[in-house]
Amino acid sequence: MNQKLKSKTIYLLGLLFTPMFFLFAEETKTLVVGDTLPNISYTNQFEEISPLPENTTKVLFMADMDASKIIHPLLEKEGKGFLEKYNAVLISDIHRMPSLITKFVALPKMKSYPYNIRLVREEGLSNPFPRTKGSVTLILLQSGRVKKISESNMEAEIREFLIK
Numbered sequence: 001m002n003q004k005l006k007s008k009t010i011y012l013l014g015l016l017f018t019p020m021f022f023l024f025a026e027e028t029k030t031l032v033v034g035d036t037l038p039n040i041s042y043t044n045q046f047e048e049i050s051p052l053p054e055n056t057t058k059v060l061f062m063a064d065m066d067a068s069k070i071i072h073p074l075l076e077k078e079g080k081g082f083l084e085k086y087n088a089v090l091i092s093d094i095h096r097m098p099s100l101i102t103k104f105v106a107l108p109k110m111k112s113y114p115y116n117i118r119l120v121r122e123e124g125l126s127n128p129f130p131r132t133k134g135s136v137t138l139i140l141l142q143s144g145r146v147k148k149i150s151e152s153n154m155e156a157e158i159r160e161f162l163i164k
Contacts, residue, residue, distance in 0.1 A: 031128045031139070035146045038128045042091070042118035045110035050118050058088035058162060059139040063126065066134035067153070068092065072113065074155050080114035086162045091118045093126040 031037070037052070037059065044050035052059075062068055071090065075082060083090060097106060110117055120126040130137055132151050138161045140148040152158050 029128060030130055031146055031149060033146050033148065035128075036144055037139070037141070037146070038125065040120060040125050042120070044119065045107055045113070045117050047107075050116060052089055052118070053087070054144075055087050056089050057141050058086060059137075059141065060088065060090045060158070060162075061093070061126070061129045061131070061137040061139065062091070063093040063129070063131045063137075064133055067136045070134075070153055070155055071136050071158065074159060075115050076113065078159075082162075083115050088162055089118055090115065091120065091126075091129075093120040093129070093131075095121055095123045095126070 029035075042050045042052070060071060062071055075090070094102060094106065129139075130149055130151065135151040135153040136158055138148075138150045138152060138158065139146055140161075150161070152161070
């Protein structure tokens with residue numbers, strides 16, 4: 001095959017497959033003020049279906065171990081009923097955690113917490129949630145829509161967000 005024919009063949013194959021790439025590529029939009037939260041079927045640490053309550057006004061989202069080291073001591077200190085008192089929920093993205101670690105280490109530990117954790121277990125479902133490694137994403141809702149989004153890695157700021 002001569003060079004000119006090879007170039008045309010590659011060009012035509014590119015034209016053929018480029019549209020297919022865009023068909024299968026999922027565009028994930030990051031949450032912004034005015035959006036509703038993504039519709040995710042959450043389970044909790046007891047592997048029960050755990051939808052967000054309709055009266056939810058505050059969402060704490062974490063996606064890494066550093067963020068969990070900030071939020072769990074705070075919530076354990078506050079005790080049972082603290083999140084519910086402030087119409088808040090905790091969502092944790094654990095899809096990257098190896099399944100054996102999840103089953104034999106993380107879930108047994110989570111079951112000891114005096115609060116409910118809504119878990120995201122599938123890749124891509126939590127992509128709309130903004131995140132920064134080591135920080136908890138704080139989402140304020142009003143009438144089911146995002147009113148404010150911030151991030152914090154400071155326990156005092158997270159507590160203030162919850163009790164306001």
